[in-house]
Amino acid sequence: MHRSVLEGAGVSRSQQLSRGPKVFMNVLxxxxxxxxxxxRTTPLLGRLDDQITWLTAAKNTVLLENLTxxxxxxxxxxxxxxxxxxxxxIINLEDTxxxxxxxxxxxxxxxxxxxxxxxxxxxxxxxxxRWFDLSLISAYGREQADKVKLKNRRTYQELVFxxxxxxxxxxxxxxxxAIETGLSGDVAIAADAGPIWPMKKWAYYEALxxxxxGRGLTxxxxxxxxxxxxxxxxxxxxxxxxxGDSLPMHLALGTATRCVxxxxxxxxxxxxxxxxxxxxxxxxxxxxxxxxxxxNRATTAITVDEVLGAVMTQLEAASQVANRITVx
Numbered sequence: 422m423h424r425s426v427l428e429g430a431g432v433s434r435s436q437q438l439s440r441g442p443k444v445f446m447n448v449l450x451x452x453x454x455x456x457x458x459x460x461r462t463t464p465l466l467g468r469l470d471d472q473i474t475w476l477t478a479a480k481n482t483v484l485l486e487n488l489t490x491x492x493x494x495x496x497x498x499x500x501x502x503x504x505x506x507x508x509x510x511i512i513n514l515e516d517t518x519x520x521x522x523x524x525x526x527x528x529x530x531x532x533x534x535x536x537x538x539x540x541x542x543x544x545x546x547x548x549x550x551r552w553f554d555l556s557l558i559s560a561y562g563r564e565q566a567d568k569v570k571l572k573n574r575r576t577y578q579e580l581v582f583x584x585x586x587x588x589x590x591x592x593x594x595x596x597x598x599a600i601e602t603g604l605s606g607d608v609a610i611a612a613d614a615g616p617i618w619p620m621k622k623w624a625y626y627e628a629l630x631x632x633x634x635g636r637g638l639t640x641x642x643x644x645x646x647x648x649x650x651x652x653x654x655x656x657x658x659x660x661x662x663x664x665g666d667s668l669p670m671h672l673a674l675g676t677a678t679r680c681v682x683x684x685x686x687x688x689x690x691x692x693x694x695x696x697x698x699x700x701x702x703x704x705x706x707x708x709x710x711x712x713x714x715x716x717n718r719a720t721t722a723i724t725v726d727e728v729l730g731a732v733m734t735q736l737e738a739a740s741q742v743a744n745r746i747t748v749x
Contacts, residue, residue, distance in 0.1 A: 446469070446470075446471050446509035446510055447471060447472050447473075447474075447506060447507075447508050447509050447510075448469050448471070448472070448473045448474070448508065448509065448510045448511075448512065449473075449474045449475075449476065449503070449508045449510070449511045449512070449527070449529070450462070450465065450473065450474070450475045450476070450512045450514070451475075451476045451511065451512065451513040451514060451515055451520060451524070451534075452475070452476075452477060452514045452515065453476070453477050453478040453481070453497050453515055453520070454477070454478045454480075454481060455668070456478075456480065456481050456484070456649065456668050456671075457667060457668040457670070457671040458514075459477055459478075459481045459484065459485070460484065460594055460596070460668070460671040460672065460675060461577055461578070461594065461671055461674075461692075462514060462581070463485075463488070463594050463595040463596070463675075464578055464582075464589070464592035464593060464594060464595070465512070465581070465582070465585075465592075466488070466489055466492065466595055467592040467593070467595070468582070468587050468592065470491060471491060472491055472493070473489075473491055473492045473493070474492075474493045474494075474495065474503060474504060474508075475492060475493070475494045475495070476495055476496075476497060476500060476503060477494065477495075477496065477497065478496065478497055479496035479497065479498050479499075480649070481649075482494050482495075482496050483597070483648065483649055483650060484596065484597060484649055484650075485597075486597070487597065488595050488596075488597055489595065500523060503527075506528070507528040507529065507530065508527065508528065508529040508530065509529075509530050509531065510529065510530065510531045510532075510533065511524060511527065511529045511531070511532045511533070511534075512533045512534055512585070513532065513533070513534035513535050513536065514534055514535075514552075514581070515534075515535060516535050516543065516545075516553070516556055516557055516558045517543075518537065518541070518543060520535070521535055521536055521537035521543055522537050522541070524536060524537070525537055532546060533546055533548060533549050533584065533585060534546060534549045534553070535549075535553065535558060543558050544558075545558065545560075548584045548585070548586075549581075549584045550584070551575075551580040551581075551583055551584050552577070552580040552581055552584060554566065554569060555569055555570040555573060555580075567710060567711050570688060570710075570711065571688070571707060571710050573688065573690060573691070574690045575690070575691075576589070576690070576691055576692060576693040577691045577692070577693070578592070578693055579693075580691075589693075591693070591695065593675065593695070594671065594674060594675030595675075596653060596672070596675045596676065597650065597653075598650070599650050599651070599653040599654035599657055600648055600650040600651045600653075600654055601654050602646070602651050602654045602655055602658075604641055604644075604654070604655045604658060605639075605641075605658035605659060606638075606639030606640060606641045606658070606659050606660075607633075607638040607639045607640065607659065607660050607661065607736060608633055608638055608639070608640045608641075608659060608660070608661050608662075608663060608732060608736070609640075609641050609642075609643055609655060609656060609658075609659035609661070609662045609663070609669070610626050610629070610630060610640060610641070610642045610643065610662075610663050610664065611643050611656075611662060611663070611664025611665070611667055611668075611669035611670070612626045612642055612643075612664065613643075613667070614665055614667065615667075617713060618686060618687065618713065619713075619714075619715045620685050620686045620709055620712065620714075620715055620716065620719040620720055621665040621666060621667065621685055621686060621687065622665065622720060623665065623683050623685065623720055623723060623728075624717070624720040624721045625721070625723075625724075625725045625728070626642070626663075628725050629663065629725055629728055629729060629732075630642065632725065632729055633729070633732065636733075638736075641655075641659070643655050643656070643664075643669060652668075652669070652672065653672050653676070656669050656672040656673050656676060656678055657672070657676040657678055659678065660678075660679065660735075660736055660739040660740075661678070661679045661680060661681065661732055661735045661736055661739060662678055662679070662680040662681070663680070663681045663682075663683075663728065663732055664680070664682065664683070665682065665683050665684070665685065665687075666682060666683075666684055666687045666689075666692065670682050670692075670698075673697075673698075674692075674693075674694075674695050674697065674698060677695075677697060678697070679697045679698070679699075679735040679736075679738060679739050680697065680698050680699070680735070681698075681699045681701065681728060681731045681732050681735055682698055682699070682700055682701065683701050683703070683723055683728065684700060684701065684702045684703060684706060685703045685705075685706070685709065685719050685720060685722070685723070686703075686706065686709040686710060686711060686712055686719055687710075687711065688710075688711075689702050689706075699731045699734070699735055701723055701727060701728060701731060703719065703722045703723055704722050704723075705718060705719055705722045
């Protein structure tokens with residue numbers, strides 16, 4: 422592959438991309454993980470036509486393969502299979518050196534996002550600063566980036582779309598068909614948070630489950646599954662999902678499943694709610710904003726009563742929608 426010139430790649434895409442009709446071009450999207458971040462990037466597919474190639478982590482390929490007729494998906498581990506062509510646009514939403522170095526081997530007319538300069542330092546294009554100013558590679562440094570992130574009130578999609586010259590209009594997530602598991606019920610609980618953000622895990626899921634079941638509701642704690650497509654089925658087959666800022670939340674938003682989401686340490690404002698999400702924000706959010714350690718106070722600041730009330734309201738809304746559909 423020929424090396425492209427990425428220095429000075431910050432020319433505004435708004436001069437080249439229309440805010441109206443879809444754009445026809447060869448595009449490479451680089452978004453490896455986390456899986457929830459991959460899912461929330463799929464609305465871009467509704468605004469880009471012609472041939473789109475997506476480079477992602479191997480575990481995420483099942484969510485992208487055959488998603489649209491014009492999309493080809495390759496895992497990072499098989500990046501040598503990425504077509505050796507000149508791309509009209511590369512959208513790089515990763516902030517790691519290895520990805521930046523790889524992109525220097527590709528030919529592109531325009532780059533949006535992170536890149537490696539001639540000194541092998543990570544930088545990002547000027548038109549992508551709305552998002553990357555809030556990131557780990559922010560030109561302002563991590564501490565200042567978190568302060569700006571706390572004040573930000575625009576969603577991820579708005580920040581990325583705007584940088585690309587689009588206007589986000591609520592374009593939906595795109596998801597593949599699920600693999601049916603048979604697990605269903607009224608409320609699904611997504612209790613896991615993972616090792617990176619342990620304070621995402623609320624302390625009272627078991628108490629909430631007990632109180633919901635006391636009202637005669639069927640409540641399931643989401644199990645681990647060998648396939649993301651089975652996990653997708655588990656979420657979709659419930660009337661409401663309760664959990665933190667995590668992959669199940671994104672799967673709920675992508676399947677029109679009502680959800681109650683607890684924000685203990687991450688930004689509630691970056692999530693577009695699609696009119697089906699209730700956000701419960703911790704009163705201690707600012708103190709623990711994007712902190713990766715653990716403090717019990719962060720996981721106990723939101724009360725069971727508050728979450729219970731939000732879930733019952735969402736279930737009532739789901740019932741009203743179902744009744745309207747039945748009447749029709």
